[in-house]
Amino acid sequence: MRLQKSTQFGLYAVLELARNPERQLSVLDIANLYGISSHHLAKVLRDLGRAGLVDAVRGAGGGYTFSGNARRTTLMDIINIFEDIGSDETVGRVQGGYEGVQPALQLVLGEIDDIAKATFGSITIETLLKTMGWRKK
Amino acid sequence: MKGKNFSNLGQPMIETRFAIPGDLPNVIDLDSQITTIKKIDYWQDTFGRFVGKKGRYFLVAENRNGGETQIPLVGFIVGEIRAWEFGSQPCGWVLTILVKPEYQGRGIGEQLFEAICKSMKDDGVQTVRTMVAREDNLNMSFFRSQGMMAGPFIELEMSVD
Numbered sequence: 001m002r003l004q005k006s007t008q009f010g011l012y013a014v015l016e017l018a019r020n021p022e023r024q025l026s027v028l029d030i031a032n033l034y035g036i037s038s039h040h041l042a043k044v045l046r047d048l049g050r051a052g053l054v055d056a057v058r059g060a061g062g063g064y065t066f067s068g069n070a071r072r073t074t075l076m077d078i079i080n081i082f083e084d085i086g087s088d089e090t091v092g093r094v095q096g097g098y099e100g101v102q103p104a105l106q107l108v109l110g111e112i113d114d115i116a117k118a119t120f121g122s123i124t125i126e127t128l129l130k131t132m133g134w135r136k137k
Numbered sequence: 138m139k140g141k142n143f144s145n146l147g148q149p150m151i152e153t154r155f156a157i158p159g160d161l162p163n164v165i166d167l168d169s170q171i172t173t174i175k176k177i178d179y180w181q182d183t184f185g186r187f188v189g190k191k192g193r194y195f196l197v198a199e200n201r202n203g204g205e206t207q208i209p210l211v212g213f214i215v216g217e218i219r220a221w222e223f224g225s226q227p228c229g230w231v232l233t234i235l236v237k238p239e240y241q242g243r244g245i246g247e248q249l250f251e252a253i254c255k256s257m258k259d260d261g262v263q264t265v266r267t268m269v270a271r272e273d274n275l276n277m278s279f280f281r282s283q284g285m286m287a288g289p290f291i292e293l294e295m296s297v298d
Contacts, residue, residue, distance in 0.1 A: 074278075114271060119287070122277035131284065 001116055007082040009036055009044040014053055014078055017066035018125045024063035051081050068125070075128065076120035086113030150202040151245055153252045156188050156195040156213065163210040164197070171235060183215065192218040192260065194253050198245050212236035214249040218262055223290060229257035231267040250283050268292060
């Protein structure tokens with residue numbers, strides 16, 4: 001499966017900020033760190049701010065800090081801000097063809113989506129940072 | 138006794154140890170508090186098969202600081218070593234873990250999990266597995282937070298109605 005660019009940027013930003021919640025990082029800091037578009041990341045950070053996961057610190061030396069609950073926020077919570085995985089039919093509709101092919105394929109893809117959702121929904125920010133040995137002690 | 142571990146978690150003082158036959162009534166009560174079903178036969182059978190048996194593990198967590206009126210048992214974990222089913226090398230399986238709701242989020246599940254993993258490792262296994270319902274986010278998150286990830290097997294099933 002492939003996550004949309006905004007979702008990926010959102011995950012990078014949240015994980016980077018959450019690994020040291022006292023640290024402020026600007027859009028440019030994070031964009032440079034991950035080699036991603038600062039313009040796109042700025043929009044993503046505004047969405048994360050509206051969701052209560054980051055706080056914007058204005059003025060010179062300003063930036064963003066993590067303001068969510070790392071023990072409660074899951075990867076799924078972040079993904080849901082930007083996309084709705086598995087909500088639509090993922091097999092395009094076709095005219096004709098053998099009846100039952102499309103629903104059967106949809107069933108398999110639905111099974112994969114269910115596993116993906118359960119996985120993303122069970123991994124908190126804290127767990128992921130711990131797995132990576134990333135969290136600032 | 139093997140598996141003994143003391144620690145201070147704020148007020149409660151938690152000890153993990155291997156279960157003894159006398160723990161049976163408290164295990165039945167704790168399980169029924171959470172599942173709302175009193176499974177006397179099931180737990181009697183489980184105690185018979187797991188308590189004091191080689192390659193099988195039934196550990197309990199007790200609060201040693203709960204006062205005289207409180208039953209000290211606040212959680213338990215059950216597991217065993219299984220070998221060669223599904224083409225698998227010997228491997229530890231965690232079958233059940235349960236912590237009293239008012240004690241959840243205080244590291245007791247982690248303490249029980251670490252204790253059973255240590256015992257299994259001491260008995261020669263290198264991998265520990267469990268199975269969690271997809272919608273059981275509480276347990277799935279718990280096992281994930283302990284470092285567990287999807288393994289090389291996928292569980293399959295079908296209706297035979």
